């Protein structure tokens with residue numbers, strides 16, 4: 001079993017904590033894991049990408065080969081397209097449709113979404129809207145973890161456990177809010193045509 | 196044995212702790228920053244080892260050298276270009292008889308994710324005639340760092356650990372072994388070997404050259420240099436170094452027959468092992484991250500009948516990082532394919548200054564100070580404010596190396612290009628702008644230096660500036676700048692107009708002016724607020 005994930009977003013969106021929760025969950029279920037990160041200049045509001053590799057055999061490369069990714073998990077629609085070449089033909093594109101328009105030449109959002117719809121397997125959801133409905137506007141990230149959770153090789157309960165652990169230091173309220181967002185994301189993805 | 200999830204950088208740091216280091220020094224620089232950050236966090240919990248940010252890489256190196264003189268183990272870590280700054284003490288330290296283990300970690304940045312060049316630190320190790328260890332993964336990063344201290348003490352030389360961005364910034368499980376205790380204080384017993392007067396230096400140089408055969412012997416025997424000759428493949432031999440091995444292994448299962456393989460993790464290059472491999476095959480493919488260091492070397496030592504493939508011959512890309520994909524051609528494998536975007540132009544999303552960044556206000560004030568039709572020379576430097584090069588600011592014309600802006604503005608002014616303005620951050624100023632400023636003060640050069648003081652090292656994540664910021668003004672005055680042309684201004688949107696007037700006035704003054712514009716970086720400000728409210732959850736993996 002091998003599950004490679006390209007984690008995309010814009011610097012500061014927290015793609016790394018998403019990656020971290022999935023990586024921790026996979027590790028606790030006995031998988032080998034490698035997780036690459038980005039630091040420094042690239043993080044200042046620019047495009048960021050992290051590679052997360054999960055496997056039942058030791059992993060050599062920290063980088064995922066082109067065409068090999070089982071999933072692109074993106075916090076932002078335009079960024080979900082940037083690494084398309086990494087996605088395998090039967091790979092799943094899971095993305096938020098909530099745009100981060102910090103560049104002057106951001107393309108027409110409708111056109112971006114249309115491009116996503118052209119990919120064979122995709123799940124799109126407005127993570128911000130879903131998060132707001134659960135009453136925690138800042139948990140868009142966890143909504144995306146929830147949406148992705150259907151496809152990951154780890155159990156949903158394991159992911160829940162690690163979300164709780166990650167936010168434990170911030171107190172019970174924050175944990176509950178993030179778990180709620182996670183479940184809302186899971187539910188929202190269920191109705192999606194990508195599934 | 197315990198298991199930990201660590202970044203490559205953190206594995207290096209923990210390796211040093213478990214090797215019993217007494218002290219660690221560094222100047223922040225991507226991708227090496229997290230090494231000292233890990234050590235600082237460890238120090239906070241366990242009260243050791245001594246760990247500190249320094250003014251620059253040169254002072255870091257010299258401080259580590261002092262620890263070694265005193266018989267204790269020390270580590271100094273930096274990014275590849277930082278080694279240029281520390282080159283003077285680094286190269287010379289190979290001539291002293293190292294006492295306590297001294298390890299220098301240099302983190303290279305092939306692909307220039309966050310750097311001005313791609314230079315390969317292995318050349319520096321070679322140049323200094325010392326041992327270099329190059330880990331292939333997080334586990335080796337831990338083990339090799341530990342070993343590096345032993346090697347340093349065994350051969351009485353500094354030892355380099357060379358890592359690259361991809362390893363420094365990716366996480367994996369590391370098996371950690373029993374830590375070793377710290378060595379006691381014991382002053383170097385032959386001080387003459389530390390006094391590099393010509394008479395001593397010549398003796399030490401001779402000794403270092405004599406040691407080379409022992410270093411080679413160590414390298415030839417090291418298990419990190421592993422040779423596997425394939426019985427049924429006399430055609431192709433692959434040599435990998437460091438993390439290039441991973442990309443080779445990633446493709447291996449697709450090859451029809453497994454080539455002979457030599458992996459190199461220890462330098463000096465194991466010549467015998469290389470010869471053994473080469474005599475076994477008709478063609479050698481060299482996969483190494485960085486410059487074609489090994490490839491060049493090889494072209495000098497093997498039979499011309501054997502074909503050498505690599506970066507020089509063009510089968511492996513000479514620029515940027517290696518990847519599992521860009522070496523496939525050299526392995527005669529077809530390219531991988533993924534999904535494609537058809538007819539949709541994807542705009543770039545470059546990094547930018549945070550909204551509301553104090554540097555933006557400084558740039559606005561500077562632009563406001565310059566008459567629209569005036570041609571001004573605007574030198575700048577390395578830090579978040581380098582992003583002032585991009586629209587909407589387009590406010591700077593140079594960014595070369597730490598501290599260069601002040602020296603370059605002086606040169607341009609000396610040449611007659613005026614008005615000349617240098618912008619530089621507070622930390623970069625203290626790192627290596629301050630010495631150039633002395634030249635300007637001595638000559639009372641007609642130019643304006645603007646120190647953009649955001650009270651932190653912003654680019655690398657908000658490490659403290661080495662001298663508290665309130666002291667910058669007294670540093671500048673203490674050097675002898677004329678008080679009537681030294682200003683401390685607030686880099687605040689409300690002040691932009693007034694600041695522009697002052698800058699305008701000083702640009703028109705025929706002599707040296709120094710203007711310090713102060714306002715704290717938003718990131719550190721936010722972090723301080725957060726820390727007050729609650730402990731933040733880290734981005735670290737949660738313990739398994």
Ligand code: SF4
Pocket residue numbers: 044547548549551552553554579649653654716717718719
């Ligand atoms: S991190 Fe600080 S200094 Fe850097 S761009 Fe953001 S606010 Fe400005």
